[in-house]
Amino acid sequence: MYFDSHAHLDFSDFAADRGDVLARAWEAGLEGIVLVGSGDGDTSVREALRLAAADERLWATVGVHPHDASLGLKFEGSPTAPIPAPQRSLWEARRRRVLGRLSMQALHPKVVAIGEVGLDFHYDLSPREVQRVLFRDFVRLARRLRLPLVIHARDDHGEVARILTEESAGLTGGIIHCFTGEESLLRTGLDLGFAFGINGILTFPNAEKLRRSVRDVPLERLVLETDAPYLTPVPFRGRRNEPARVAEIAQALGKLRGLSAEEIGSVTSATVRRVLRLDAREAAPPGRIAYQVKEALYLNVTNRCTLACRFCLKRGGHLLGDIPLALRREPTPAEVLAAYREASGERYAEAVFCGVGEPLLRAEVVIEVGRKLRDEGQRVRVNTDGLASLVLGRDIVSELRGAVDTVSVSLNAPDVKSYARLCQPPDPQAAFDAMCDFIRRAAQEIPTVVATAVALPGVDLAACERLARSLGARFRARPFGEYRGFRPHQPNTGGSAEKGEE
Numbered sequence: 001m002y003f004d005s006h007a008h009l010d011f012s013d014f015a016a017d018r019g020d021v022l023a024r025a026w027e028a029g030l031e032g033i034v035l036v037g038s039g040d041g042d043t044s045v046r047e048a049l050r051l052a053a054a055d056e057r058l059w060a061t062v063g064v065h066p067h068d069a070s071l072g073l074k075f076e077g078s079p080t081a082p083i084p085a086p087q088r089s090l091w092e093a094r095r096r097r098v099l100g101r102l103s104m105q106a107l108h109p110k111v112v113a114i115g116e117v118g119l120d121f122h123y124d125l126s127p128r129e130v131q132r133v134l135f136r137d138f139v140r141l142a143r144r145l146r147l148p149l150v151i152h153a154r155d156d157h158g159e160v161a162r163i164l165t166e167e168s169a170g171l172t173g174g175i176i177h178c179f180t181g182e183e184s185l186l187r188t189g190l191d192l193g194f195a196f197g198i199n200g201i202l203t204f205p206n207a208e209k210l211r212r213s214v215r216d217v218p219l220e221r222l223v224l225e226t227d228a229p230y231l232t233p234v235p236f237r238g239r240r241n242e243p244a245r246v247a248e249i250a251q252a253l254g255k256l257r258g259l260s261a262e263e264i265g266s267v268t269s270a271t272v273r274r275v276l277r278l279d280a281r282e283a284a285p286p287g288r289i290a291y292q293v294k295e296a297l298y299l300n301v302t303n304r305c306t307l308a309c310r311f312c313l314k315r316g317g318h319l320l321g322d323i324p325l326a327l328r329r330e331p332t333p334a335e336v337l338a339a340y341r342e343a344s345g346e347r348y349a350e351a352v353f354c355g356v357g358e359p360l361l362r363a364e365v366v367i368e369v370g371r372k373l374r375d376e377g378q379r380v381r382v383n384t385d386g387l388a389s390l391v392l393g394r395d396i397v398s399e400l401r402g403a404v405d406t407v408s409v410s411l412n413a414p415d416v417k418s419y420a421r422l423c424q425p426p427d428p429q430a431a432f433d434a435m436c437d438f439i440r441r442a443a444q445e446i447p448t449v450v451a452t453a454v455a456l457p458g459v460d461l462a463a464c465e466r467l468a469r470s471l472g473a474r475f476r477a478r479p480f481g482e483y484r485g486f487r488p489h490q491p492n493t494g495g496s497a498e499k500g501e502e
Contacts, residue, residue, distance in 0.1 A: 002224060002269060003033070004225060004226050004246045005272045006175070006226065006227050007036065008228060008229065009021065009022075010047035011044075021242045024244040026057070027244070030244070031057065034060070034276070046393045049105065049108050049392070059112045059276070060111050061112065061114065063116055064138070066119050067120060071094040071095060071098055073091055075127050081127070082129065083127055097430070099141065099427075101430065102141070103141060104387065104390060104391045107145075107358075109362060113148045114147050114172075115151065116150045116151065116177050117135055120154045120155070120156070121155040146172070148276055148277070152178070153176065153177075153182075157185040158185075160185060169192055173193040173195075174195075176189045176196045178225070179213075179214075180210050181210040181211075181214070183213075194221075195222065195271050198214060198249060200231040200241065200248070202253060203249070204234065220271055222253070222271065224253070224269075228242045229241050233252065236248070287326040287328075289301075289327075289335060290336075290342070290343040291325070296352045297350070298351075299353050300327065300354070300357075301362050303325070303330075305385070306361070306431075309423045310423075311480075326356075331365075337369055347378075350380065352380075353381070353382040360384045363388055371402060374404075374405070380404045381407070386410070386435035387434055387435060387438070389441075397444075405448060408449075411435070411475075412459070413432075413464065414464045416428050422456070439451055439471040440471045443472030443473050450475070452475070453475075454478050
């Protein structure tokens with residue numbers, strides 16, 4: 001009935017009784033909670049992702065709160081003063097690392113938005129110059145990843161509205177968090193398709209401007225949020241806030257609109273699902289889940305990927321020959337098994353997790369289905385870019401033990417510079433190091449590990465093989481070729497094979 005679109009349950013405020021807090025939320029009628037992972041460090045985001053992965057009713061966002069836009073650096077002087085060049089250089093280096101990391105974490109299957117991001121000129125805890133730069137960075141990241149935004153704005157509503165307009169944030173939409181009734185932000189948000197987060201402030205005695213504003217905003221453009229542990233509604237002011245309190249906010253909003261709390265909950269929950277595109281994740285997949293390549297049956301479990309390889313099949317569409325691989329939603333383990341069994345009139349040499357995305361972004365599905373297939377005597381391989389441990393924040397290799405017989409890792413280059421040019425990761429050094437570590441760990445845990453590289457002009461295959469063998473893996477050069485009549489487009493790197501050609 002209710003959906004808390006903004007809570008910080010990853011905070012230490014909930015460390016002692018988080019389970020009880022969630023139990024009270026479900027008892028109060030909540031159907032879902034969005035955990036806002038934001039901060040200059042990695043702890044908040046990783047904890048939000050960990051919690052969201054453990055419960056289907058929890059979702060997460062990733063971003064850097066404007067308070068933390070300094071990225072751990074100390075800046076002296078006025079928040080409006082220009083930043084000295086040496087400090088700006090240090091900050092830029094951190095900015096690149098943080099954006100690279102968050103770009104990868106945003107690919108986690110439970111991430112539904114980029115946020116909370118924006119500007120805060122009330123507390124000015126970070127220089128305004130860096131707040132503005134990061135805000136634009138995150139709007140662009142949201143556009144690139146096609147994710148909605150969660151926007152923080154305080155004492156800077158006109159500038160937030162201007163940046164959202166200039167950066168074409170209408171292409172992403174999202175939620176204006178903690179809306180307090182500002183006319184300029186309301187007009188822009190409505191024009192750009194944003195919803196507005198209503199929280200405990202609505203119950204405060206001095207919030208008459210907000211109450212006047214929300215009487216006239218279309219109800220389908222409002223969502224409920226607690227911002228827990230903050231902004232506890234009356235009559236519980238002074239206590240720690242928690243998601244169960246969203247019922248009090250619904251009651252207050254219903255009183256203003258002449259509706260019951262239940263009716264408010266129904267409409268606002270539908271809006272959260274629409275704005276964050278949760279329902280789209282549950283539409284029927286039109287793309288093929290299982291498809292044959294030579295003697296193997298390939299299993300297509302996601303279209304999301306951690307890289308933007310210049311030679312990827314997706315640059316020419318989502319077809320392998322005449323086989324459609326575009327998924328409107330990601331299949332469940334049961335659907336993957338059903339597709340395998342429907343296609344398995346004959347015994348295949350291997351079942352291979354591989355499509356036009358990175359299968360280990362859905363490690364839980366690969367592991368669950370892989371174990372069941374191996375129990376039935378089917379050999380199992382996973383084709384991967386080797387970045388899942390970096391993206392998901394845990395050692396995926398150890399979890400794969402017993403679920404797969406073979407791991408094939410797309411090495412593709414013998415050094416960071418070549419890897420960056422061909423595969424275009426957000427943070428080339430972090431990605432290359434993580435990929436090499438994944439191969440090294442897999443060689444210790446998995447029966448067969450093969451590192452591969454596409455035979456493209458300019459790729460030093462001998463150097464790739466030396467690197468692969470130094471990491472404990474076999475090596476195979478993948479020809480830029482054809483499969484069952486499929487001839488991929490010619491990229492500007494000189495050619496390649498896509499993952500489905502392994």
